[in-house]
Amino acid sequence: xxxLAMVAEFDDVAGWTADAVELLGERHAVPAACxxxxxxxxxxxxxxxxxxxxxxxxxxxxxxxxxxxxxxxERFGVRPILIEPMPAAGRAAARLFGPQVLQVPDGNHFPTCxxxxxxxxxxxxxxxxxxxxxxxxxxxxxxxxxxxxxLVARRHRADPAYALAARQGERFARLFAxxxxxxxxxxxxxxxxxxxxxxxxxxxxxxTSSCTSSTSRSRRS
Numbered sequence: 001x002x003x004l005a006m007v008a009e010f011d012d013v014a015g016w017t018a019d020a021v022e023l024l025g026e027r028h029a030v031p032a033a034c035x036x037x038x039x040x041x042x043x044x045x046x047x048x049x050x051x052x053x054x055x056x057x058x059x060x061x062x063x064x065x066x067x068x069x070x071x072x073x074e075r076f077g078v079r080p081i082l083i084e085p086m087p088a089a090g091r092a093a094a095r096l097f098g099p100q101v102l103q104v105p106d107g108n109h110f111p112t113c114x115x116x117x118x119x120x121x122x123x124x125x126x127x128x129x130x131x132x133x134x135x136x137x138x139x140x141x142x143x144x145x146x147x148x149x150x151l152v153a154r155r156h157r158a159d160p161a162y163a164l165a166a167r168q169g170e171r172f173a174r175l176f177a178x179x180x181x182x183x184x185x186x187x188x189x190x191x192x193x194x195x196x197x198x199x200x201x202x203x204x205x206x207x208t209s210s211c212t213s214s215t216s217r218s219r220r221s
Contacts, residue, residue: 132185
């Protein structure tokens with residue numbers, strides 16, 4: 001994805017999406033903010049894998065407009081923190097859902113399955129389970145997302161940024177259709193740290209773990 005395409009999709013269109021949701025109503029917010037990256041079935045799988053519960057902190061890295069984190073907060077009572085490189089997307093998430101949003105350096109990477117496994121291994125994570133993205137979104141969910149997209153198109157179709165983002169979306173649709181890229185849901189936990197034995201003390205077992213989840217696009221290897 002080029003830098004210009006990223007700005008068009010995740011800055012310009014993100015802001016326009018927030019505008020459209022504010023006109024159409026808050027029921028459109030989560031479906032529109034999850035468009036292209038998540039469905040209720042995928043989000044439910046990740047939430048159950050991580051055993052989300054009220055009061056837990058949820059870190060969403062690459063949060064976009066904040067739909068998945070808002071879905072988890074609404075259904076499980078978690079307290080999300082969003083990390084998103086594109087400033088307009090972060091502002092849109094704050095407008096729509098009000099979470100804390102932090103900006104990090106931009107960039108985009110599409111690792112192969114083997115590269116993704118190596119990245120997780122190198123970061124100290126153990127993969128417990130994974131699967132391809134399950135199920136399509138229900139018609140009611142898709143309809144609300146489509147209504148937001150249609151309003152954005154009517155208001156901004158003549159804008160060069162809209163045309164660039166639309167072409168980028170078409171490219172991704174072709175790549176998904178041909179199996180060159182795919183979505184994987186991954187449930188991984190940090191490996192327990194190895195603690196040194198103390199000669200003067202009885203052996204101790206120290207267990208530390210934290211649950212993390214990722215929705216990652218990758219080419220099939």
